[in-house]
Amino acid sequence: MAGAAPSTAARSRSGKTEVASAGLQESRLVRIFLIAVALLFICVVLILPLITVFEQAFRKGADVFIAAITEPDALSAIRLTLITALIAVPCNTIFGVAAAWAISKFRFRGKQVLVTLIDLPFAISPVISGLIFVLLFGAKGFFGPFFIERDIPIIFAVPGIVLATIFVTFPFVARELIPIMQAQGNQEEEAAVSLGANGWTIFRRVTLPNIKWGLMYGIILCNARAMGEFGAVSVVSGHIRGQTNTIPLHVEILYNEYQFAASFAVASLLVLLALVTLAVKGYAERKHEQARLDIEPQGGS
């Protein structure tokens, strides 16, 4: 009897757990309903628009599609978008790494202010971001007359578009790196210093390899935003066809002119970019996650 008692108790306990976990299970009908709602939502909000873009783009056939993206104005918009990203992304990468390095590895006055300032572009509406530059560099702006006198166009020209893009995509790299670098601390850098390495060697051989996946992730996000930015760029661009139109602006113009097929054809380029970004992002994120997990056993044991 004495031996049987605990086993009965164990059985009843395990029985209870089963009941408990069964209690968490909804009935079949409810489950199907909930899954269906979720799927429907994803389809309507995410997948359908994606398909629509391509469906609309090819509605009038591949010829129209190709013509739409190879006409001079479209090519010019693509070129400008690439140039903008090519300038803005490296700038913000360098800035982001420098800011993250300073914030995570050093103690200094006004650090918290800097962290907050980095987030500023996220907090401001892109239209306002664009306006800031118009106010600064416009004909009646603060710096405007200086540049206009010297015949250097900023607003309604490429420099303005680049500046607005840099401003809007400013936080991406830094935001991505700061938490990683803070979690890693600076012990490895100190070890490198005590082994005789100078600043550049430490950055290249110790810091950079530790943050590379996070950095990659930040650059990808920064690039996606730089190419896709509409609001801020729209304000400073002036929408001069073949000169100051980026892809998003070109799409809008075509759409407003009822050239739906052409508009969606150009838009599909941005969608493709988004898909590539997602794929690379997924890969970088996985690697980044792994790298983060690698910190655990070393610090934890």
Add this chain to the structure above:
Amino acid sequence: MYIEVKELVKTFNGHKASDRISFGIRKGSLVGLLGPSGGGKTTILRMLAGLETPDSGEIYIDGKLVNDVPPQKRGIGFVFQNYALFRHMTVFDNIAFGLTVQRRKKQEIRERVTELLELTGLTGLERRYPNQLSGGQRQRVAFARALAPEPQLLLLDEPFAAIDAKVRKELRAWLRSTIERIGITTLFVTHDQEEAVEVADEIMIVNGGRIEQYGTPYEIYKHPQTPFVAGFIGESQLLDDPGSLTGYEDVKAGSKAIIRPEFTEVGHYGELSAPHAAQAGQVQNVMFRGNSWQVEVRCGHHTIHAYRSLEQKQLKPGDDVWVLIHRLYLFDDGESYVVENAKKRSEAAATLTHSAAL
């Protein structure tokens, strides 16, 4: 003196981590910085390595003022508490790092790393990454990495803190013998007195940003200069009013004393070596300590701890016993001295041989 530190001050947000510290260390010695956490041990180490800049004071290494020498140029090996291994580098690359930044020849690097792998017993693990190693192995990689550029001084910050107790014991003996073999001047930080006594030739007791005492472990145990040291090294217990104890009637009132369990004898009247110098008491508690009994005895208003051999008859709480206190440390106006039991001193040779055995 190989290392000479003068009046070193370092303050963190108003907290004095180093309060006018001065000391000298001979070349080739193995010194343990011992003290409670937050006492300033690591700060001293980091200032020596150049990872922290002192607010004032001077550091000389080998006769040269190094205050303005950057850490890269000091030629100091540093082993960090969590080892700070380069996580994306293999064991080989970790150890080779200090040599590659010096742009040594490939062949030379390979030879030196192989030699260190052998020295640290890591041969065969050179392709592994830090996260594929055990705690003890990581510590040895950190050790090998610090030694690779052939530093003149090795600093270790809590080298055994992150290792489990069993491996720790092994590693201590290994580290000591390896350092002796290489003959490198070494400073290590620990908060574990057993570790300090076991590994170090000399111990520096650091507390509250000051050095309480510096000497060999035996000296420090035998002649603690401050109540803090007496309390920190060995097992000890603080007694107020030592004048009320048998044999210490001459002690000035108001002074404080520290006694150690190994200074006391407890037992029935006939068992003691000098029973006339003992006082009566009652057993409060008896604890088994693995190799002896620890007996807690109430004598008047004192509670005294003593060890009792397992060979002797077991005592039980409530037993009436006698307690003999051979000696105690007395602290009086910042002075410290050892006071022997006065009643015992008049005794014959038998007692002397006994206390000599202690």
